[in-house]
Amino acid sequence: MVKAFKMAVAGAVVALAALSLAAPAQAGNGSAVGAGxxxxxxxxxxxxxxxxxxVYVVPPPPPPPVYYGPVAYGPPPWTPGWYDYCARRYPGFNxxxxxxxxxxxxxxxxx
Known part of the structure; x- marks a missing residue:
């Protein structure tokens, strides 16, 4: 409805402007400048x-996910502390x- 109203107003303005303009421009009196x-x-x-x-503005993409390195829970493998840790934690440890x-x-x- 608003768009139809705007179109009607724009048409009325154009019609009024067309009626108010003078006849073809005559050389020398500045009518061409006024018409322009x-x-x-x-x-x-x-x-x-x-x-x-x-105007719809697309939001920016989300930031890339953060990756972390692997987490070590026990002592380094093949050390005496590692053997003790694994034997205590896992009964089936070989x-x-x-x-x-x-x-x-x-x-x-x-x-």
Missing amino acids: LAGFGIGAILGGALAPRE PQTGYFVGPDGAPYFCR
Whole structure:
């Protein structure tokens, strides 16, 4: 409804401007300059009335995820402290291979 109203107003302005302009410009009295200024004004009014008012701006993309390095929970592998840690923590720990059997039956390296 607002757009229809704007179009009606713009049409009325154009019609009024067309009626108020003098007949073809006569050389020497500045009518051509006046007609040019009137045309510029009409164009500015129509351009302002027909220009879109709402502009959608796309938000910036989210920042990239932060990755952290692996976390070490126990002492370094193959040290005496590592053997003690793994033997105490995992009852199925095999000191020959460094693996233990997890609850799902799969072997895991002690870390």
